[in-house]
Every structure is written in C-alpha cells, then in structure tokens.
Amino acid sequence: MSISDWFKAREARRYTAVNGERVAGDVPDGVWSKCSSCKRIVYEGQLVANLRVCPHCGNHFDLTAFERIDLLADPGSFAEFDAGVGSTDPLGFVAAKPYTVSLESARERSGLTEGVVVGRATIGDHPVVLGAMDFRFIGASMGSAVGEKIARSFEVATSERRAVVLCTASGGARMQEGMLSLMQMAKTSAAARRLAEARLPYISVLTNPTMGGVTASFAVLADVVLAEPGALIGFAGPRVIEQTIKQHLPKGFQSSEYLLEHGMVDEVVVRGQLTARVTTLLGYLAGGGERA
Amino acid sequence: MTRRHVMEFERPLVELEAKLGELRQLELTANPELAAEVAALAVEIEALRESTYADLSAWDRVQISRHPDRPKAQDYLAAIFTDVVELHGDRSYGDDEAIVAALATIDGRRVAVLGHRKGKNTRENIARNFGMAHPEGFRKAMRIMRLAEKFGLPLVTLIDTPGAFPGIEAEERGQAWAIAESLSLLSGLHVPVIAVGIGEGGSGGALAIGFGDRLIMLENSYYSVISPEACASILHKDAGKAAEVATCLAMTATDLVGLGIVDEIIPEPVGGAHRDPGEVFGEVRGRISAALAALSGSDPDELVSMRYAKLRAVGVIEEVQG
Numbered sequence: 001m002s003i004s005d006w007f008k009a010r011e012a013r014r015y016t017a018v019n020g021e022r023v024a025g026d027v028p029d030g031v032w033s034k035c036s037s038c039k040r041i042v043y044e045g046q047l048v049a050n051l052r053v054c055p056h057c058g059n060h061f062d063l064t065a066f067e068r069i070d071l072l073a074d075p076g077s078f079a080e081f082d083a084g085v086g087s088t089d090p091l092g093f094v095a096a097k098p099y100t101v102s103l104e105s106a107r108e109r110s111g112l113t114e115g116v117v118v119g120r121a122t123i124g125d126h127p128v129v130l131g132a133m134d135f136r137f138i139g140a141s142m143g144s145a146v147g148e149k150i151a152r153s154f155e156v157a158t159s160e161r162r163a164v165v166l167c168t169a170s171g172g173a174r175m176q177e178g179m180l181s182l183m184q185m186a187k188t189s190a191a192a193r194r195l196a197e198a199r200l201p202y203i204s205v206l207t208n209p210t211m212g213g214v215t216a217s218f219a220v221l222a223d224v225v226l227a228e229p230g231a232l233i234g235f236a237g238p239r240v241i242e243q244t245i246k247q248h249l250p251k252g253f254q255s256s257e258y259l260l261e262h263g264m265v266d267e268v269v270v271r272g273q274l275t276a277r278v279t280t281l282l283g284y285l286a287g288g289g290e291r292a
Numbered sequence: 293m294t295r296r297h298v299m300e301f302e303r304p305l306v307e308l309e310a311k312l313g314e315l316r317q318l319e320l321t322a323n324p325e326l327a328a329e330v331a332a333l334a335v336e337i338e339a340l341r342e343s344t345y346a347d348l349s350a351w352d353r354v355q356i357s358r359h360p361d362r363p364k365a366q367d368y369l370a371a372i373f374t375d376v377v378e379l380h381g382d383r384s385y386g387d388d389e390a391i392v393a394a395l396a397t398i399d400g401r402r403v404a405v406l407g408h409r410k411g412k413n414t415r416e417n418i419a420r421n422f423g424m425a426h427p428e429g430f431r432k433a434m435r436i437m438r439l440a441e442k443f444g445l446p447l448v449t450l451i452d453t454p455g456a457f458p459g460i461e462a463e464e465r466g467q468a469w470a471i472a473e474s475l476s477l478l479s480g481l482h483v484p485v486i487a488v489g490i491g492e493g494g495s496g497g498a499l500a501i502g503f504g505d506r507l508i509m510l511e512n513s514y515y516s517v518i519s520p521e522a523c524a525s526i527l528h529k530d531a532g533k534a535a536e537v538a539t540c541l542a543m544t545a546t547d548l549v550g551l552g553i554v555d556e557i558i559p560e561p562v563g564g565a566h567r568d569p570g571e572v573f574g575e576v577r578g579r580i581s582a583a584l585a586a587l588s589g590s591d592p593d594e595l596v597s598m599r600y601a602k603l604r605a606v607g608v609i610e611e612v613q614g
Binding site: 087190264 | 456457458459460462463464465466467468469471472473475476478479480495496499503515516517518522523526527528537540541542543547548551553599600603604606607608609610611612
C-alpha cells in the first residue's frame with residue numbers, strides 16, 4: 001500500500017459512518033435522495049439507519065432540530081421549554097418579501113416557532129439543557145427569539161446546575177431584526193459566561209453550516225468545541241471573503257478539518273460517535289474528578 | 293484649495309455653491325440686474341442648505357459617518373485625553389493597528405481606552421486596514437480589558453469600524469473566536485464601561501468592543517447588524533438599494549434609542565462632526581465624564597449584574613400559539 005493509499009484509507013475510516021441503532025421503520029420503498037457530495041443515490045431507509053450520513057462517502061446530511069435531539073438525548077428524556085417563544089417583526093422589515101411572511105412560511109414548513117429547540121434532558125444520565133438549531137427556519141439565524149432561548153438555556157442550566165449541550169447550525173445574525181439581532185450576540189455570550197462562572201460544563205457541536213454572529217458568540221465559547229465532518233464553519237461567508245480579497249479560496253477553507261488543523265476546535269466527530277463522545281466528555285467535566 | 297469630499301445628498305447644494313462662487317468672481321457693479329440674480333441665488337442656497345441638512349435619512353447619515361474628514365479615534369485621544377500611553381500587541385501574533393489601546397486621563401480620571409482606528413489618508417488606512425480588525429486586534433483589546441479589570445480602571449471605547457475584516461488569515465486565526473471571547477470578557481468586567489459610537493458601527497467587529505454600562509452615539513454615527521450595501525445585495529441582489537435598506541435596518545442613533553439599545557445621543561454641528569470637530573470633542577468629553585462620574589463608586593458586582601440585565605432586556609419576542 002502506497003502512502004497516499006494509506007491516507008485515503010484513513011480518511012475513509014474517519015468519515016465512513018458507523019451504523020446507528022435505528023432501523024428503517026415505515027419508510028416507503030423507493031424514496032431516495034442524491035448525496036450532495038458524491039452525487040450517488042441513497043435510499044431513505046439507508047439514510048435513516050445511517051443517521052443521515054451517506055453510506056458511500058460519509059457526507060453528513062443536515063438534521064432537523066428534533067432529529068438532532070433524538071440522536072443525543074437519552075430516550076424519552078427530552079422536555080422542551082419555551083416552545084412558543086417566537087420573533088415578531090419589530091422593525092416592520094420589508095425586503096424582497098415582508099419579514100412576517102418569512103416567519104409565517106418558516107413556521108408552516110418546519111412546524112417550529114423558531115430556529116432553535118431547547119429543553120431539559122439527560123445524556124448518558126447526565127442532566128443537561130440540550131438545544132439544537134434548525135437550519136430550515138430562516139437559516140436558523142439569530143434574532144430576538146433565538147437569542148432569548150439560548151440565554152434562557154444557560155440560565156436554566158445555571159440555576160438547576162445542569163450542563164449545556166448546544167448543536168449549532170446557522171447563517172448568523174438575523175438581519176431582519178437589525179440591531180436587536182446583533183445585540184443577541186452579546187446577550188448569549190454574557191449568559192454563557194455566567195454558566196462558566198458557576199463552573200458548569202458547556203459542550204458545543206458545530207454542524208453545517210455555522211457562520212457569522214452565531215459562531216462569533218455563544219457557539220465557540222464552550223469548554224469543549226466539537227464539529228461534524230465537512231461542516232462549513234466561520235465568521236465571514238466564503239463569498240464575502242472572495243469579493244473582499246478578490247481571490248479564490250483554498251479547497252476545504254472553513255471546513256471542520258481546516259479549523260481542527262488551525263487549533264479552533266477540539267475534535268471532529270462523526271455522527272455515529274457523537275453521543276458517546278458527548279457522554280464521555282460530560283463524565284469528565286460534570287463528574288468532578290477526584291472531588292467526586 | 294484642497295478638494296472637498298462631497299457626499300451624495302449634498303451634491304446639489306455644493307454645485308449651486310460653486311456656481312455662486314463663479315458668479316461672484318465677475319465684475320457686478322456695472323450690472324445691477326445680474327447682481328440681483330446673484331443675491332437671489334444666495335438666498336436660495338441658504339434655504340437649500342437648511343433643508344439638505346435638516347431631515348437626514350439613514351443613508352445620508354451613513355455617508356456622514358464615513359466622511360474622510362470625520363474625527364477619528366486618535367483625534368479624540370489627542371483632544372480629550374491627557375497623559376496618553378498607547379499599548380501595543382496581543383502577545384501572541386502581532387500588533388493590529390486597526391485597534392488602538394491606551395491608558396489615558398480624562399478630566400482627572402484615569403481610564404483605559406479602546407477604539408477602532410481608521411486612517412486619515414490612504415497610507416494610514418492601508419496600515420490600519422481601514423479600521424477593520426483581525427483577531428489579533430480583538431485579542432489586544434482583551435489584554436487591555438483584563439488590565440482595566442485588574443487595576444480597577446474604567447473602560448472607554450470608541451466605536452468606528454466598517455466591520456471585522458473578512459479575509460483568509462482572519463478566519464485562520466479565529467476571527468469568530470476572538471470576537472466571541474471579547475463579548476464574553478466585556479460583559480463580565482467589574483469596572484464601568486462607556487461605549488461611544490463616533491462613526492461606523494459595523495456588525496460583530498463593532499460589538500466586540502461596542503457595548504457597556506452606557507452606550508452613547510454621535511447623532512450621525514450608525515450601528516448595524518450588517519452594512520446596508522451587503523444587506524441590499526443579499527436581499528435584493530442589488531447593492532444600489534442600500535439607501536432603502538438603511539432605513540429598514542433601523543441603524544441610526546434615534547432608531548436605536550427607540551429600541552432601547554442606545555442611552556444617549558450627542559448632537560453634531562450642522563452637516564456633521566467634521567464641520568466643527570472642536571465643538572464635538574467638547575461635547576463627547578463632557579458626556580464621557582458625566583457617565584464616568586455617575587458610575588464611579590458603583591459596587592463592582594452590581595455593575596456586572598446591571599450590565600447583564602441591560603443586555604438581557606434587548607429583544608422583542610412573543611408567545612406564538614402552536
């Protein structure tokens with residue numbers, strides 16, 4: 001085996017998904033999607049069984065907030081709070097379409113009131129506040145409501161002495177709420193700081209994509225920052241950077257692996273190992289070491 | 293005569309002024325009719341001047357905030373602070389000139405000062421990257437925040453940036469990480485923090501040093517989640533709609549007082565701060581001193597919890613019926 005083959009094999013080992021425990025239940029035969037990475041056909045049943053990771057190339061498909069919660073929370077342990085908290089249209093923002101229309105159609109399409117779902121849960125029996133962002137909801141951008149739910153998550157965890165586990169996916173700040181959105185960056189960062197001062201653990205899982213004001217606030221303030229393979233993670237969007245510097249970006253720029261190489265995340269974890277990894281970390285951080 | 297920078301909205305006025313200037317070069321004593329016309333034009337110009345600067349749109353103010361002659365952070369440092377000692381470097385990578393950090397004295401009070409630093413000319417602007425910081429700039433800022441905390445110095449910040457720099461090296465060195473850590477640190481400082489918007493308040497790069505116990509804005513400064521041009525190109529695929537979008541984004545000082553984000557507005561001379569910097573320096577100095585006086589002697593823990601309560605209150609939400 002040549003060195004380059006060995007590297008390829010190693011890559012494949014790193015990214016080929018581990019089979020999940022779930023089996024395809026009532027998925028009708030013949031429902032399929034095309035993998036955006038390797039362009040091969042993947043049947044829905046295969047995808048569900050494989051935690052929505054392409055069995056051919058290891059590409060991690062997006063998960064909805066509740067799929068993510070199902071993946072991480074101990075079965076039956078998740079109890080959502082602030083489910084009804086939603087953004088309004090304080091600025092009367094009208095662009096291509098009114099913001100109220102965007103909100104309404106996002107609610108209809110996703111069945112959610114906002115871009116993040118938060119609640120109490122246990123992960124490997126550790127009490128946590130667990131949150132997951134849902135990119136289908138206006139790119140899970142952070143406006144007043146997302147900021148509020150994130151801040152409350154840190155506050156609930158601080159007062160009930162729970163750990164916080166947040167899975168991010170977001171285009172950044174929600175521009176339709178102007179400065180009210182930008183200020184959520186400071187608000188959520190301040191709330192995360194209070195959790196840290198109470199010496200409670202916070203683990204974040206950066207998933208595709210995590211950009212802008214979400215990356216530049218609570219998402220990266222965790223004690224341990226994990227990322228899913230191949231996720232786009234950064235501050236400025238690739239297009240903005242290309243337009244600014246008038247250059248093409250290197251391949252793999254702003255990917256999880258790129259960030260790992262540059263010291264910005266602790267580990268890139270395949271989806272099949274994520275729950276086990278988070279559980280182990282909670283054991284270290286919430287267990288108290290010698291003091292336990 | 294140096295060439296004057298003309299902002300879009302004042303162009304009609306400037307053109308008329310130029311015409312009047314030319315007419316006044318002529319020998320008018322022999323031509324009373326023309327002299328009368330010139331006098332009428334002068335009156336017309338006065339009326340136009342008044343209306344041009346009376347009802348400024350958000351977009352007009354954005355242009356004033358970006359005016360090349362607008363007083364910059366280093367001008368404020370020189371004009372309203374004494375015993376200024378500039379501090380350099382983030383102790384890790386380099387010294388980002390897009391951020392200025394200093395120890396300084398204002399009206400007898402010792403403080404730490406942070407600001408975004410734009411240049412006055414092209415050479416300065418290149419060195420300072422037009423006031424757009426890299427991660428090392430924010431890390432330098434954090435060094436000074438820790439210094440302020442350690443030695444009990446109140447912190448004054450001067451906000452004036454188009455935004456944090458979007459570039460390959462900035463991403464590589466953790467632009468998002470640097471901003472997030474700065475937000476966290478600033479939120480937890482046990483000393484008074486006064487933030488003053490003196491020009492552009494561009495997004496996360498502004499916010500990283502841009503909030504505190506008091507947020508004060510100059511009348512023609514702006515503070516926004518995104519630049520109006522970028523917002524227009526995303527929403528309309530047309531950066532030309534920036535003027536329209538600027539209004540929508542509610543980014544002026546008045547808008548932000550209305551949203552409960554900004555505490556005070558400092559009025560500017562007609563046409564903008566560059567028309568009479570001296571007046572502006574006096575006003576800014578007075579407001580900073582007053583805010584520092586009001587907060588001096590505050591219980592350090594109380595300061596942090598009041599700052600948190602202030603941040604915590606920002607946002608408009610509702611209970612949506614499922």
